[in-house]
Amino acid sequence: MTKLLNVAGDFPLLDRTVRGGKPLVYLDTGATSQKPAAVLEAERTFNLRHNAAVHRGAHQIAEEATEAYEAARDAVAQFVGADFGEIVWTKNATEGLNLVAYGFLNATLGRGGGDAARFRLAAGDEIVVTELEHHANLVPWQELAAKTGAVLRWIPVTAEGRLDLEKLDVITERTRVVAFTHASNVTGAITDVAPIVTRAREVGAYTVLDACQSAAHLPVNFGELGVDFAAFSGHKMLAPTGVGVLYGRRELLEALPPFLTGGSMVEIVTMESTTFMPPPQRFEAGTQMVAQTVGMHAAVDYLNGLGMANLAAHEDQLAKLLLEGIAELPGVQVLGPTETTDRLAVVAFDVPGVHPHDVGQVLDDQGIAVRVGHHCAQPVHRAFGVHASARASAGVYSGPEDIEAFIKGLHQVVKFFD
Known part of the structure; x- marks a missing residue:
């Protein structure tokens, strides 16, 4: 044993x-994990000694906050087998999944320029989900289908509570997105990712993985899994609430139109138009949850220490x-x-x-x-x-x-x- x-x-x-x-x-x-003392202390120390807005000030404390914020991004990237620029901070996985769905919607509406055209949906295109999904990886795709005229289809579950991988023919030449869970929060079943990714690639569809349950409990490497996007939350993996992660392959993040707009994600703003920063900053509008990312860094260090x-x-x-x-x-x-x-x-x-x-x-x-x-x-x-x-x-x-x-x-x- x-x-x-x-x-x-x-x-x-x-x-x-x-x-x-x-x-x-x-x-x-x-539902939510408890936090080790190391995570609680990391967040407390940041607030006591280093609290400042990131990417904005030229003073020492702002530099320290920015360094801590980006060090956390680097730690999380290594934890999930991603590059530094492929990790976007969100407030939770739900926001991350909505970010991708709204990116498709904005591209469909003609926002984002030429590279965004790869995400445009037309009436009759298909979005495939599964019966195992948490509502956070189902409702955004239902909404996207309703707004674009796309058709929502799904992979059923077996009597045992696993995805029926014999039914992958639901992914057709019209499929543009395949969104699925890595591990069910109800059945506990861990999905065999490879055949779904392979089938999606055969038809040119993008894959979106809900990794909320897996990232906290299993070794996860998004690069090896080959998914295009993935999302998970800090509060399920010993980190604070209010911080989540969206992973996206760099070339896709560079083409995806932003979801939230405002300060900190812009290059040039005139009264007529705005240009946006490259990812990941493009997707991190407004004041960020810096203390929580520091706690996320501490959680990753703790988990790495255990193995x-x-x-x-x-x-x-x-x-x-x-x-x-x-x-x-x-x-x-x-x-x-x-x-x-x-x-x-x-x-x-x-x-x-x-x-x-x-x-x-x-x-x-x-x-x-x-x-x-x-x-x-x-x-x-x-x-x-x-x-x-x-x-x-x-x-x-x-x-x-x-x-x-x-x-x-x-x-x-x-x-x-x-």
Whole structure:
């Protein structure tokens, strides 16, 4: 068995108690992760010693802030196998995905000049998504289709909760965009990226990857994956809220029209027209979230120190314990694969006859924090024949004792509603 990590002590919030003094068992990492002391201290130190607007001032503190801001970009680029200029700061992954979708829309409207023509959509063009998508990687494409006359199509899921890669013929010669998740926040299934990228390239379509769940839990290299764009959020990978990342291949970012416009992303402004800076600054209008990027840098350093392969192996063991424990409860349905192969420690489940909110309440009374609802992914729940689910999701700081407490609590849920 792989040696498990033991780092919960690095995360101050996990020391607290809840619900009348019960120890906190935090199994909601799929929604947002807790932060290690190193990240909290990095953000605090920046605010205490270096806070200033970046790329604007000529004074020392502004220079220090700009250096920290761009050092964070470089660290993140190396973390995901990208070049420095291929990393755009956003406030979260949702903004990053919308940035790409609105870039296509602006190109379709004739904005962006000649190079932007490669992104123009026409009525009858196709956008392909999947049934596994978080709403953040579905709704923007629905909106883009509605505004341009493009047709939205999708790759279905199998009964196991994986993408049906036998149905890639949905990607046709009319397909312009293929947007898909790297790892589902409901089924935990890790997508085999290669066949989708290969098929998209065959027809000249662009690929957009939602890497929110994968970047935090697996070794990820966007260059090796071959995707055109990818987005992920800091708050799911031990970093502060309010910071996210859009990756785009350099040549594509250079051609993509901007989404947000204003200060800090312009070259020349007259009363008649404006020219924009090259990427990534072209996509970073306004005052930026500098302290959060510094926290993101610290999170990347922390994860690199552990080793993403070690983290993946650690969480694979926790996924095994979760699945084996839930299997002890007759009738409880796991929404996703029941084996750990190509799967995260994100386990959504349905207790027959019990509303997920009631499941969550009983667990919460025992100090166990899980997510309940549709997890911003209604279509995949519909594919499983349920409206919502409860979800336990482990992280780097989770241990076997957390899983044991959760399974014990789930037995109490079943007993309470029997």
